[in-house]
Amino acid sequence: MNKLPEIFESFGEARRNGFLKVKEFKDRDENVVGTFCTYTPKEIIYAAGAHPISLCSVSEETIPEAEKHLPKNLCPLIKASYGFALTDKCPYMYFADMVVGETTCDGKKKMYELLGELKDTHVMQLPQNQSADGLELWKNEMYRLIEKLEDKFATQVTSESLRGAIKSCNEDRKLLREFHELGRLKPSVIKGFDIFNVLNGANYTFDKVEMREKVRNTISEVRAKYEKGEFLPEGPRILVTGCPIGGVADKVINAIENTGAIVVALENCQGYKELHEDVDESIDPVEAIAKKYLNIPCSVMTPNDKRIELLKDMIDEYQVDGVIDMTLQACHTYSIESHNVKNILVGEKKTPYMMLETNYSKSDEGQIKTRVEAFVEIL
Structure with a gap:
């Protein structure tokens, strides 16, 4: 009667099937470029005739090996990223001809020095603010990446190939944005x-025709359920923000929804943060790509007013009852920024807020469950 669970399971399998x-x-x-972060301008990689592939970084499996070279009190995402390269346990890293990283934080930029000993690693120097000067610096990094890809793959990146890649990636963003915005439906x-x-699986469905068809079908089926009145049991509507959530999605999101609350929006990197703005197709393609990616409201930006504005808009649009700020241990930028986020959301938006710090291990599942239950209860 209801095909939705089957569809969602197929997206969950996409990452495994992506290896093949x-x-x-x-x-x-064909050429493959490994990536870690949403700041990677995938349009440029596509324009060079290569495939951008997100690398493994969401499991504690290889962290013990990584800690032989990296400090234990480092972000689990950084340790896992390096650990998978070090142990050769990530097929995506194995098949990658090169890796692109960005200097989003001190931990990553120093880890890339070690990674460069294992794999050809091109590091983009990300500005730490979204000023005109920052944009000029970031635009130069676009040209450096183009030059690297042209040399590496003996190809030429043209304005035509960039415009084609921009149009294709914008189509993907619009579709995934439409899917994420199903969370605005009330009742849920x-x-x-x-x-x-679905968002994570779409990222690993490398056949774009197949990905778009599956997402469109999923949107249609969810909307059909809404029209039929097949709603979920009502509960507090939660927005999750903060660090990339891939390594703790099962632990954190399920803990929230097991209380009877519903996570209606994910502002994180693997959620709405990168999707909410397209690349401008009417201006110079390199400048347009630089503008779009520099505007991503990550906590590495200072100040990071765009994140606050995005959160305030999403609270209204998704009719949010509470915000949970998920921070990975030792992620200093998100940990420090949580102070201002809390003050503004609680003060200006009158929205209950909780900061939840965790890592990739299972050892704190009970503590998270208890804290989340207490937070949802007050809602």
């Missing part, structure tokens, strides 16, 4: 963990 697809790319002598018909699985 990337092997097909390499069997056809879709859970936050399913929203995460």
Whole structure:
């Protein structure tokens, strides 16, 4: 009667199935570029005729090996990223011809020095503010990446190929944005963990025609459920913000929804943060790409007013009852920024707020469950 669970499961399998697809790319002598962060301008990689692939960084499996080279009190995402490269346990890293990283934080930029000993690693120097000067610096980094890709793959990145890649990636963003915005429906018909699985799975569905068809079908089926009145049981509507959530989605989102609350929006990197703005198709393509990516409201930016504005808008648009700020241990920028986020959301928006710090281990599941239950109870 209801195909939604089956569809969501298929997106959950996409990352595993993606390994085989990337092997097909390499069997056809196609180029693969490994990426870590939403600041990576994938349009430029596509324009160079290569495939941008998100690398493994969301499991504690390889962290013990990484800690032989990296400090224990470092962000788990950084340790996992390096650990998978060090142990050769990530097929995406194995098949990648090169890796692109950005200096989003001190931990990452120093880790890239070690990673460069294992794999050809190009580091983009990300400005720490969104000023005119910052944009000029970031635009120069676009040209440096273009030059690197042209040299690496003996190809040429043209304005035409950039415009084609921009149009294609904007189409993907519009579609995934439309899907995420299903969380605005009230009463709710879709859970936050399913929203995460579809967005994450779409990222690993490398056949874009297949990805778009699956997402459109999912949107249609969710809307059909809404029209039929097949709603979820009512509960507090939660927005999750903060660090990339991939390594703790199961632990955090499920803990929230097991209380009877519903996660209606994910502002995190693997959620709405990158999707909410397209690349301008009417101006110079390099400048347009630089503008779009520099505008991503990550906590590494100072000041980071765009994140506050985005959160305030999302609280209204998704009719949010409470905000949970998920911070990974030792992520200093998000930890410090949580102070201002709390003051503004609680003070100006009158929205209950909780900061939740965690890592990739299972050891704090009980503590998270207790804290989340207490937070939802006050709502």
